Amino acid sequence: MARTSGDDMSAGATTPAARAEALIRRYFEACNAADRAGLIDCFTPDAVHYFPPGLPSAPWRSAEAIADGWVWCVKTLGSRWTIEKVLAGADGHEAVIEWTHWKTSVNEVLRGDEWYIFNDDITRIIEIRAYYASPVNKADRVNSLHGFDYAGRGYHLDPPTPDLD
Template identity: 45%
Template sequence: MLTARRAGSSVRPVTTSATDLETRVRAYMDACTSGDAAAVASHLTTDAVHYFPPDMYDGPWRGAVPIGEKWAEKVRTGRSAWTVDAIAVDAARRVAVCEWTHFKQAAGVLLRGTEWYEFDGEGLIAEIRAYYASPQDTALARLELGGFDYAGRGYPEAPRAAVGG
């Protein structure tokens, strides 16, 4: 079973099976809905990063404590709640994808999307990349996550040349 790091305690290795990683994502989403900032932070590495589409929530958010505080604020002010609708996990790569629904109850908005999760060796969430189901903004030439270093991580900047062309 996965456990969060605690201040002043030694870090002990934990298993990171597919079940463990799925459990972590579900527990993180439940913590977000609870509005408990410390509970949210307990599922994240201290230097975790949460990326969003441009101009969403003044992202990216950096650090377990700030991420927890920001989601707790969304629950307090917007009556936000989340459901986990589907999860796919690759335990060998320590990644997961979660399809979710975000209920922004105060605004009467239902937002659907997915998040890509990367975990550290202890099974804590180190990075979250949020993608929203919404129309393409035709005013933008690049539709990417704000603050995410695509080129630095080796993502393509142009299509591959056609084979045999």
């Protein structure tokens, strides 16, 4: 099941794969909104988010640590995220996505993948393992796969606009 960002995923998703995808999309919405309570609600209390080497304090262990990390990124780096592709297993217990992380305050873009593991009833994320498309090179404004046609494949080329109250 692959969708591009912006496709509607009803709250009443009925298949396990649809519930997994809906939970991932809810998580990204909470990230973009810097919604700490919403982020915590997406995870089991003992959830773990793993990252490639180089991120201080990684891995992030606990729903609260994950929420605090992403809220900090939004407030400090101007972070915004888009989901490019989603593939969820038929049983809904695992999924993989491609994403783009827009760091608008520091003029950087990072692309990568994440592997998700969900609890039994697919209401919370237990674990995320992040993989970057390329090693982070601070000299490059956009970190992505060399020679990959992001525009031609329909990937986002600009960050989403923040919702302003």
